[in-house]
Amino acid sequence: MNINEAMEVLKTKGYKATGKRKDILIYFEEADGYRTAKDLIQHLEAVHEAISFDTVYRNLHLYNEVGILETTELNGEKHFRMNCTHRHHHHFICNVCGKTKEIDLCPMDELRNALADYAIEDHKFEIYGLCPVCKTTA
Structure with a gap:
């Protein structure tokens, strides 16, 4: 946006x-x-x-x-x-600097089968860690 x-x-x-x-x-x-x-x-x-x-x-x-x-x-x-509204994606988020990297892979593609009897209304998937810059200074 x-x-x-x-x-x-x-x-x-x-x-x-x-x-x-x-x-x-x-x-x-x-x-x-x-x-x-x-x-x-x-x-x-x-x-x-x-x-x-x-x-x-x-x-x-x-x-x-x-x-x-x-x-x-x-x-x-x-x-x-x-808010990223241009397309569906998820994020890697750096715990130190807060920078994000978009992840196009969505785990819901595989989880829908495991949750077939459930009505999924929304989801959020985030991975936390250190970006390359923060990783080298840690």
């Missing part, structure tokens, strides 16, 4: 497209991988001196709720990234 698509989602859902909301989207569009609310706040403080934690958290959860951002849990903390 890009910024224009995300702003359109906000408008369609009845939310205002403010400068702060757009700055949050720009941050995630430029970020390589998952980022925390703390990462975002540090970035935004350079542009918006008086930005509040409540504003940041409220918008992060709004973006997740309307499908603009996706989330994962890393080291006990919620991380966010722009």
